[in-house]
Amino acid sequence: MLRSVVMTLALSLAPGPAAVAHEWREVFSPDGTITQLYLPKQVDTAPSGLAALAADVTPLQQTGPSSQRFDLVFVGDGYTASQQSLFVSHATAKWNEVSAVEPFKKYKAYFNVWLVHVISASSGVDNDPTRGISRSTAMDMGFWCGGTERLLCVSQSKALGFAANAPAVDQVMALANSTKYGGAGYTSGGLATASGGNAQSGQVAIHEFGHSIGRLADEYFTAGRTYTGGEPTWINASKLTSAQMTAARTKWYAYIGRPTPDGGVIGTFQGANQYANGIYRPSDNSLMRSLGKPFNLVGLDAMDAAIAAKIVITAAPPDAPSWTDGSRDPAYAGGLRDR
Template structure:
């Protein structure tokens, strides 16, 4: 995906695959649906009111230095992940570099990222902040002057880490291409947020699991598999959620019918498990648990293949042949 198209799309979207309602703009800010990630791995959606400045038409002072962390091919055939820092001073760029490498190593230690690492280009954008750390860390009320204004307690939720998305996209645009923006904040506190501009604490290893989940949306087009939120009972287009039971899938040869009964890396088998895509009943997921339901879990087989297809979205002729059944 070329940068101009991506930045235009991301400026108005939070999480691909999640289909949140359009933001409600108010004089004091805007209200939107966001994913919230708890330390134990639980995920839920919440309506969050954010300051208007988080999406203001701000302009960055100057482009930041871009460092290639890993380049595996031209951008028109690879997925470009761009990591932007916030809360790192000029003297802390080595700390930021260490956080980027730790996050990348953690991401590519799990499947299917591990086996398809060569389909990624990874770029580091060195953004210098006047002060070290971020606002509301370690406690609410602490103020930091940072380049992107990242802060905990977004919308009154302690672990929700928000940032100036407009500026993050502007800094990321200095990279050769952009398919996903990740902002790492200079903090060891667990936290993050989902979206086209995903956020995570650079100094907290567990926060990288948020990135694994968010790329499920943006690369694989996957639905959330947890069952709390605003339920839409209609049959979704997402490959890992369905209103069909296992028997109806087989009869119609629909959705993940070819995978039914196959082993799943969460320890069970692929089936049709009730409770998915914000619905407690009437909507099914392929496995008992997966990273699209709980952080720290693996992708289930239908989602894994959707991710692999997404890795090669810009280079379909290079994609490996995979047959299920």
């Protein structure tokens, strides 16, 4: 009897299975819409730290010393030794896509772009074109991450470890040797993924650069969710209406009523940062809400300030767009640069 009681007590005190950690991950659809799913946290089995993993590096574009430039690094997965020319082609196409979008276009001459030639044993990545396909690649890239087909994940520590071969790193874009549409953004390390051979997937990386470079909030939302917290720290999300902003001379009040590249004028539009109510965004439908759109005027200013803070301009950038005409509010612009 005593033995039975002891066994019962021991079983009741035994630790149960550990709770599975989850995280919010952005999911991108081919029609440009963006949503978030609460998925099991990706397990990264690579060694921690950012020690460089051996790989050769070549410049795609080198315009000056890294101390005066923004350094973008491409790493590729699923490219064999004989496919490095394909990696160069894919990276070149993605850089051309990124640098056609403002403010990257304005500052193109102030970017260094590095290619890290990562050699994989197999061509292609996991779960491409269908779920269940496994390949031996250097950075463990694959679709169906967290059970979501278009979510393209990578070993973060391996991607950043290979990127560390570049002379300097401000942002990393990991390309999969695939024509399947997909991508992902990571909240740390300045890392985004995209399909190297898909013409649309570069927009995923540009959206993610809005987060990692410009510190911009998402401007899409989920129906039925209401924001009840304090005033957000995001530059492009606020609880305040246009009238309240103007009265307090805060957030993007200086831009209200001005035309914006994504259409219409800057104001306060209901819905942002995944909440449909109780929070506002500056414009109806910018790149932070839908892929394929430009940044809105507020986002442009934030991105411009972040890039300008990193580089040293030795000559006036050619064809500077109209939003740099000095008409933005000095206090607001200064606040962006101080973030």
